[in-house]
Amino acid sequence: MALFDEYQVGADGPWTTAEAAHLWRRAGFGAGPAEQRDAAGNGSQAALRSAVDFLVDFTPDDPWLDRPAGLTSGGYGDPLADLPDDESDLGRVKTPYDLISLIGHWLYRMRYTRQPFQEKLTLFLHDHFVSEWAKLVPLIDPAVIAGNDGNFPDIQQCDGGTLGVDLLRANRIAARMMLDQNYLLRRQGIDSFRAMLISITRDPCMLMYLDNVVNEKGRAQENYARELMELFSMGVGNYSEQDVREVAKCLTGETLPRFVCENDWDFSYGFDAAKHEPGTKTFFGKTIQENFAGQEALDVIDFILAERSKNPDVTGLASPYNTLPATAVYMAWKLLKFFVNEELSLDPPDEAVLELAHYLRGTDNQPYPKRRFPYDFRAALRKVFLSKFFYAEENRLNQYRNPAEFVTHLLRQGDFADLFATQFGPGTQMTLMGMILFNPPGVNGWYHGRAWITSGSLVARYNYVSYLMDTIFQGAGADARIDALLAANGGPIPDADSDDDLIDYYAERLLQMDLNAEERTTLRGFLSGVDTASPALRFRQKVRGLIHVMMSMPLAQLK
Amino acid sequence: MQFTRRQFLESSLKGMAVFSAAATVPLWISKSAQAATSSLGRGKRLVILQMGGGNDGLNTVIPFQDDLYMGDSLRPNLHITSGFDTLKIDGLNALNPRLAALKTWWDKGRMAVVQNVGYPNPNLSHFTSTDYWERGMSTGSTLQTTQGWLSRYFDNQCAGMPEDQIDPLTMLGAGMAYLANAIDGSSVYRPPAVPDFDAYVLRAPEDAIGALRLDYIRRVNELAAVTPDIDFLQRSASVARASVADMEVASAMPLINAYPDGSLGTGLSMVSKVIRAGFETPVFYVTQSGYDTHANQWDTDPAQDGDHPKLLDAFAGSVNAFLSDMEASGNLDDVMVLTFSEFGRRVAENFSHGTDHGAANSLFVFGGGVKKGVYGGQPDLSDLLIGNLKHRIDFRAVYARVLQFWMGVDPVPILGTTDFGDPRFGIPESMRLIPFVGPDLLGDIDGDGDVNAADIQLTLNAALRRSTASYPTDVTGDGQTTAADIQKVTDLTLGR
Incomplete structure (x- = not known):
């Protein structure tokens, strides 16, 4: 471990407001003069560690910013009956109900949070576990669903219900669903990546966005299975088309089973055993037994996390790098690209990618008190923010502000x-x-x-x-x-x-x-x-x- | 090919008028009025139209004589079996009924279809496959690069040109804030990306201090560039300043035809105005997204539109308005629109009223120089690779034809080769099979320097999608193998 050895104040360079500003730009959204001075402290090694810990060791939600009241997962009631009490601009930001106020809500957090790294990590995860507003709204939009056209076979006909459905409601429901996903990313981003993958697989926005909501037995829908492996975990080249199909079968029945329109828009996740594909499934050369309680999705995620990279530039390395899981390499690369250096290569993997992958996987045999489980992004980024690599000249001012x-x-x-x-x-x-x-x-x-x-x-x-x-x-x-x-x-x-x-x-x-x-x-x-x-x-x-x-x-x- | 720079007096004079009309940009005359890259493309213009997400080619150009398409085994709900009687473009294919507006252009001889387009070892990732198309490369191809194929065209043509003579509007991404990879990657020129005319003005108070601010925004972007990133930002700022002025001129052009809402309508309406305003921009890029129709591709209620018909409505409406604009303004002979999508879709429909990622696909070419026809042969729904169409025409062969016969440059330095052969058919250069622009090269199929029975055999194999069968080469039945046989096979292959 060389690149991510701790930056030594003195031998490697100073710890001043300039280095502190670099840290805050990358880990947060830029520091004011007071924050820079606080972070620089007396310029010692202890000041550097303290500055990193201040950013990284946030509590799961910023207690300074209240989570919007009345927004809970699951049944949403009639969205029109639940307008924000406070119709002022700030009121709409705090209780968003359309895309503009939803964006405003998050910008408000980015601007006023005292835990900027929390928002930055959430932004990274939002960019990683993508869901698009533009796809959700038409799916929720009654113009699509009111006729029960089969896209959501379980949807009851809405035109006989007491609740009229319209684009306004669809917008409000979509805003709440995306807000829920946003808070999921914010809370679980510091949890293990395994837990994160399980949660996002069953996140209502994701179920709709990548079509797993219509992934049923005999009708496997491979969209989510493919992106789960290609973009969310392993990266291309580590799975076959056959794997995509089999994983899709494992994920059948992971859906929104209570989605009805009788005054209660329940978009909450559930496993529908009747929709689940029976029989064993084989992927990555391994076979799993059928299960009708949602276990197969968990097996899929465990198998993905354990599957070794098939990249010859990884397998050809000396031990222990040659046994790195594909997901560790891919996620190390994505984290380093986002937080440190856009130019780092995945294929073949740069030394920094391999080192951080090794650390993410927890196979480096180096005790590290802040790491609680494999794929602990927060601990990994703490290591990055303390490292020689992060403060090296070539990694300063080498990124573009998004x-x-x-x-x-x-x-x-x-x-x-x-x-x-x-x-x-x-x-x-x-x-x-x-x-x-x-x-x-x-x-x-x-x-x-x-x-x-x-x-x-x-x-x-x-x-x-x-x-x-x-x-x-x-x-x-x-x-x-x-x-x-x-x-x-x-x-x-x-x-x-x-x-x-x-x-x-x-x-x-x-x-x-x-x-x-x-x-x-x-x-x-x-x-x-x-x-x-x-x-x-x-x-x-x-x-x-x-x-x-x-x-x-x-x-x-x-x- | 030697680049020759046009004398630019007229354009410079026009540039002066441009800038005096642009009240917010008073001090940028000196730099961009010298622009001189307009002889790129010999006055021909190429508009790349991206259909993002993977368009379903089989439901775009309908193979209505194909029992596998029309039957109930593959697409029992998705297939389109009626509504195209007046939209047949040959004995085998018809346009989707939502493309009715484009039939006019077929009838006028301004439209070609190239089928079975793809590349070896198809990648089913949106990201990777789009990259391949934008860069003009794929895994294992002769050329490996991260630079866009049209950006390489620029570098190839403008090597050595003084940077202050590069016209900021040499290429333009219209209707989008990001820059498409196909036109990105040159170290000396980064084209402008303009989301829409309205937003593309430099705001400042309309007083002396506002003018002073804009002047100093220019100055702080022209200081010594101390790092490559600063240099990059300064170049981008310079292009922004100059193109803001150009767009102000273009936006003042009158509307001829109305365009549908959306990024494609916005983009093509901007391209129309830029062309009609007299800018000599040879390369444009416009985009339409949303073709990733895993679900709700069609609607079971005939009264409701699924996603694909809505997308084709916007596509046909936008392209029709654009071609009509070009025709009305006398520009149609000099404009070519080339569509692409990163892949086609799975031949069989899925169970959520959609289709999953596929491989080979069809594309359209519109406008001047286009030879009407259906090229590339019929898609073979009986010979699939994991449920997807196999490609017979490499997409780089399409690019090669456009570069060689429309833009007038040697494609080899830009694409690395023109040998996009497919050994399954023994075809050394698939660009010979698709003369949608330029001369027919069909005679010498095997590239051995003469035209003989072997060429007919290969053509027949390709047309009939066979790799080993042997057919009589006396196609005309006159008892001998002659050029007349080749002509007949050629006509059959091209659907003429």
């Missing part, structure tokens, strides 16, 4: 909570940057790295800043908002008469890195060009303009 990070980073400069659920709010602006939360572009999630940067997404990023600085900050109250923006950052407000002071102030907050002379001169040139008669107005114009220009710099797109 739209959630870009948007949240700026939202963290002030209080914009009243915008989160509005039609043209930050959630909508993100869609133009290529990211619709809860609606990834396909089952393999978003493309990362340089794919985030296109002419269209850059224009959207620039415009988002202008939206906050100009569209929102106009008319009565605009000046007060600018003043609040400055005050909200804590610390002394920059000197209105010193352009350098203002540049330093926002460089520390928005870019979190030192400007070179050319960059500083250019920003100075901009500020000196802002020339209006009233000094108070001039200062505020400088603040708005500087944020707009600074967030449009190349540096502001990197993390």
Whole structure:
């Protein structure tokens, strides 16, 4: 174990606000000056460990943010009878009922949480265990289901019921289901990956999104079986088409058996033994016995987790790497790509991927107090965030801020909570940057790295800043908002008469890195060009303009 | 092939008008008005149309004479058995009734169908198979690359060109915020991706300070690039600035035909305006997603549409509007639309009113230069590989034909080879079988330099989907094997 040895303050480099800012950008959504200073502490090894533990050792839910009241799994009642009491913007964010407020809800968490790593890990998992809003709504939409057209054979005819069905209700049901999935990912992301795979296999959104809800005996539906192995665990090349078919049979009957429309939209999971394929099933060259109590799904997941990689670049290695499970290699690669370096290779696997896979599997024989079970992502990422590899020069500023990070980073400069659920709010602006939360572009999630940067997404990023600085900050109250923006950052407000002071102030907050002379001169040139008669107005114009220009710099797109 | 740069005075003058019309971008004239890549493609334009998710080719072009399709063994509910009487395109195939609007283009000779398109060892992963198509490679292919095939076309044609002479609008992804891999990957040029015209303006207060901000947003993106990532971001910003101005001009073009809602309608309506505004962009990319119809592909209630008919409605409506725009504006002869989907779907329907991932598929080619016809032979529903159609035409053979006979370049440096043979049929170069553009190359099938009975034998084998059977080569029945026999086999093979 070399790459993930602990970064030694002194021998490997310093522990300062610069390293702390790197940690917070990757593990969270960027740190303010106070957070950077707290994390840097006295610059010691103990300060580094403390900073990592502060981020990683969160409790399952952020006690500071209440989970929305009244949203429970299972029967939803009449969604129209359960509108949020608080119809204000913030009320809609707290009790989301459509896609915009759902996105706003999560952005609210990203912005206000005191446990940013929890939200970051949830984002990773959302990108990994994809479900798309755009597929769910039409499935729930009565236009599809009211006629009982056979897609959901158990659905009773709704047109005879007392509850009319409409797109509004479908949206509200979908919002609640996706919120449930979101909280599942948030809570179980720190559980074992085995438990996570079981939960997501039986998650109502996933059952509908990848069609396992219609996977029945004699009618095996292979969509979920394939993606479970290809994208959620093992990666391509480690299973055969025959394996896909057999695994699909094992998963028959994993469904939403109580889905009826008699005033109780029960989308909760259940195992329907009558729909389960009888007989033994053989995959990965092993045979499992028939079981009519849902055991086969668990067997599938256990077999997947144990199945060794078939990649000759893994099997050809010296022991113990040559026996690594495919899932350990694949998940190590995905974690490292998302949190450290987009360029790491799975095939053939880079050394870092193999090392972390080894650690994930728990076969490295190194006792590690924070690891509680195999595939403990939180422990693995703790190891990553402490490592030489993570702080190495080539892994700093080598990633592109995704739209959630870009948007949240700026939202963290002030209080914009009243915008989160509005039609043209930050959630909508993100869609133009290529990211619709809860609606990834396909089952393999978003493309990362340089794919985030296109002419269209850059224009959207620039415009988002202008939206906050100009569209929102106009008319009565605009000046007060600018003043609040400055005050909200804590610390002394920059000197209105010193352009350098203002540049330093926002460089520390928005870019979190030192400007070179050319960059500083250019920003100075901009500020000196802002020339209006009233000094108070001039200062505020400088603040708005500087944020707009600074967030449009190349540096502001990197993390 | 030597690249020759067109003298660009006219375009530069046009560029000045462009920028003076763009109030929000006053200071970017100097850089992009020099653009000079328009001789790419010899004035021909290629529009790549992605049907994302895996389109069901068998229900798109209906083999109505095939008993296995029409019968109840494979697709008892899914098959389409009526409604296409007026949509037959030859004696064997008809268009899906939802594609009725496209029949006009067939009748005008502006449409071709290529069947049995795929690649060896088909991969049933959306992600992997899409990558193969976008890059023009597959596992084991001569060429292995992560660069898009049209991006390689750009590099091949523009090698050595000064970067400030690359027209920012050389390629365009329209109707999407991300950049498709097919046009991504060049180290010197990254095409713009524009979601829609309305969002593609640079916002700032409409006063002197707003103009100052936009000026400095440009400046902070033109400082010394200290890392490759900064350099990449600066290039992207430069393309964004220039193309924002271009899009403002294009968006002012009047609408001719209305387009359906959705990313494809948005994308093609933008392409129409960009072309009609006079920009010489040779390559466009548009997309439509949703073809992954594992469930609800059709609806058992005849009054309700399943997902596939809805998708084809949007497809046909968008393509028809676009071709009509091109025809009305006199551009149709210079525009080709090439569709692709990462794979077809399983031949047999599944039990959730859908189809699972498949392999070989059909695709469409529309527009100028297209020779009307059904190419690639009939899909053989009796000879399947794990339930999927086998391919006979390598998709890179389709690309090779487009590159060679539409864009006018040698495909070998871009695709690595033009030998996309299929040993099952002894066909050395499957691009010879699909002359949907360019000359017929069917005579010398075995590539031995002359046309003889062996070529007829191979063609017959291919047309009849046999690998070993032996047929008489006197097709015309006149007692001898001559060029007339080849002509007849050719016509039969091409469905003409």
